[in-house]
Amino acid sequence: MLTITVDLNTCDNHGQCVFAAPDVFAFNDDEELTFVARPAAEYRDAVLAGAGACPVKAITVVQSGA
Amino acid sequence: MTRWSVDALGTASPSSSGPGVVIVGASLSGLRAARSLREHGYHGPLRLIGDEADRPYDRPPLSKKVFSAPVLDDTSFELADHQAFPATWQLGVAAVRLDAQERHLTLSDGSVVDFETVVIATGARPRRLDTDPSMPEGVLTLRTRSDAVRLRSLMAPKRRLVIVGGGFIGSELASAAAEAGHDTTLVMRDAHALAPYGEAVGSLVSAMHHDAGVRVHSNRHVTGVTRGPSGTVSGLRTSRGWVPADVVVVAIGATPNTEWLAESGLVLDPGIRVDAQGRALGHDGRHLPHVLAVGDVASRPHPLVGDGSVSLPHWSNAVETGTAAGRLLATGRWSAASLPSFWSDIHGARIRSIGLPQLAHTHTVTERDPDKRRLVVEYRRGHSLVGALTVNRTSRLAALHQLVDHDLTTGQHLHEEIPDAHAGPTVHSPHRPHQGPEG
Numbered sequence: 042m043l044t045i046t047v048d049l050n051t052c053d054n055h056g057q058c059v060f061a062a063p064d065v066f067a068f069n070d071d072e073e074l075t076f077v078a079r080p081a082a083e084y085r086d087a088v089l090a091g092a093g094a095c096p097v098k099a100i101t102v103v104q105s106g107a
Numbered sequence: 108m109t110r111w112s113v114d115a116l117g118t119a120s121p122s123s124s125g126p127g128v129v130i131v132g133a134s135l136s137g138l139r140a141a142r143s144l145r146e147h148g149y150h151g152p153l154r155l156i157g158d159e160a161d162r163p164y165d166r167p168p169l170s171k172k173v174f175s176a177p178v179l180d181d182t183s184f185e186l187a188d189h190q191a192f193p194a195t196w197q198l199g200v201a202a203v204r205l206d207a208q209e210r211h212l213t214l215s216d217g218s219v220v221d222f223e224t225v226v227i228a229t230g231a232r233p234r235r236l237d238t239d240p241s242m243p244e245g246v247l248t249l250r251t252r253s254d255a256v257r258l259r260s261l262m263a264p265k266r267r268l269v270i271v272g273g274g275f276i277g278s279e280l281a282s283a284a285a286e287a288g289h290d291t292t293l294v295m296r297d298a299h300a301l302a303p304y305g306e307a308v309g310s311l312v313s314a315m316h317h318d319a320g321v322r323v324h325s326n327r328h329v330t331g332v333t334r335g336p337s338g339t340v341s342g343l344r345t346s347r348g349w350v351p352a353d354v355v356v357v358a359i360g361a362t363p364n365t366e367w368l369a370e371s372g373l374v375l376d377p378g379i380r381v382d383a384q385g386r387a388l389g390h391d392g393r394h395l396p397h398v399l400a401v402g403d404v405a406s407r408p409h410p411l412v413g414d415g416s417v418s419l420p421h422w423s424n425a426v427e428t429g430t431a432a433g434r435l436l437a438t439g440r441w442s443a444a445s446l447p448s449f450w451s452d453i454h455g456a457r458i459r460s461i462g463l464p465q466l467a468h469t470h471t472v473t474e475r476d477p478d479k480r481r482l483v484v485e486y487r488r489g490h491s492l493v494g495a496l497t498v499n500r501t502s503r504l505a506a507l508h509q510l511v512d513h514d515l516t517t518g519q520h521l522h523e524e525i526p527d528a529h530a531g532p533t534v535h536s537p538h539r540p541h542q543g544p545e546g
Contacts, residue, residue: 053452053457054457054459054501055450055459055501056448056450056459056501056504056505057423057448059501059504059505059508060445060446060448060461060504060505060508061445063505063508063509067502067505068501068502068505069502070502072499072500072501072502093139093426093430094423094426094427096165096167096422096423096450098187
């Protein structure tokens with residue numbers, strides 16, 4: 042299982058996660074980042090790419106279970 | 108176990124018994140290549156060689172936080188990645204020669220390092236003023252952490268900072284200096300800052316500079332540096348008069364660090380020409396399976412530019428190409444290029460861009476809110492959307508990202524009728540804007 046946490050105080054709206062995994066990360070109309078905290082396994086690679094692309098390392102991804 | 112092998116893609120797969128993988132350049136892209144190698148299961152020898160003596164650090168904060176960081180020393184902005192994998196580090200020594208046939212590198216201390224596969228990540232360095240390449244005392248560029256430390260130490264109260272170049276680095280530095288209360292002047296060749304992005308973006312950024320108290324001298328060429336009695340800089344001669352200065356930062360683009368490869372047999376243009384998988388091309392047009400190049404130093408094909416190549420000296424490109432090279436070497440699988448993107452923070456405004464706006468010949472402002480300092484600009488080549496830029500409106504980029512991606516996948520933009528005969532497929536990057544050496 043994938044669990045995502047984002048430090049929204051650190052997030053600076055670079056948008057890299059949204060480009061990498063648009064089904065998981067998005068900005069709302071008030072320019073705030075929203076995300077699916079427990080995305081399906083099929084998004085694993087995209088989520089990891091998005092987390093790795095975050096310039097301020099605001100995204101933590103925990104993988105657990107099978 | 109074989110000493111080394113070539114997989115179905117023709118890429119050299121390093122073994123665990125030979126000299127393994129050597130990465131030349133221990134900054135962001137080289138580091139990500141190393142990390143990716145380990146994460147993708149490569150357990151063989153791994154060596155990183157870097158010409159800077161200190162542990163790797165992140166460069167984007169240098170122009171943004173040079174004055175605001177509480178402390179700025181040789182531990183600031185360290186990249187944590189170096190703890191993430193086992194490797195041999197050789198810092199403070201540069202590679203001076205590559206023998207691609209015999210597979211060894213010569214280093215600046217005279218030693219020779221063998222490799223099975225080499226990943227070149229030597230980056231780029233700032234261009235200097237053509238008129239004063241020797242850089243008199245008080246004139247500097249901003250690329251390394253020691254540059255930033257020196258700039259910060261030079262900017263005592265009441266000293267006048269003059270920045271040459273209206274690109275992103277120049278504008279970020281002007282923003283940082285003004286915020287710190289420094290007397291700041293920006294000298295640029297074009298009518299507005301960020302000229303390649305069009306008038307709407309440029310006039311907004313120029314207005315922000317004015318509002319923050321930055322003196323903007325536009326439409327000026329620098330023709331020389333003047334020096335005071337002690338030999339330190341006293342000002343700049345420009346095409347429209349003299350500008351007094353105590354400290355000058357030259358921010359007029361960058362040049363890839365490829366001189367050390369002059370006799371290597373690699374194609375340099377001037378970046379290292381690589382194929383879609385990051386493998387260097389030799390003069391016979393074939394790729395060298397055991398020589399890869401990543402980050403700022405590489406000039407790579409991209410669906411955006413058809414048969415041309417593109418240098419993308421952006422943080423995200425360094426991450427992407429470094430990660431892809433590590434994965435390729437460890438697994439034989441390569442990663443398709445994603446859309447270029449970069450960001451900048453100027454006077455508190457978040458500027459974000461995707462695609463290659465420089466390919467465009469028209470641009471359209473689709474949203475503008477002066478009160479919130481919001482701007483959305485779409486860049487087109489013919490009918491194809493080739494890029495977008497937002498100011499304080501990142502939320503709009505996600506949808507545009509998909510549109511640009513779609514238009515580029517079709518390749519339609521490569522066949523658009525362009526009235527401007529100069530708009531060719533080989534492009535330069537936003538951080539290497541269309542600026543002459545004078546800024």
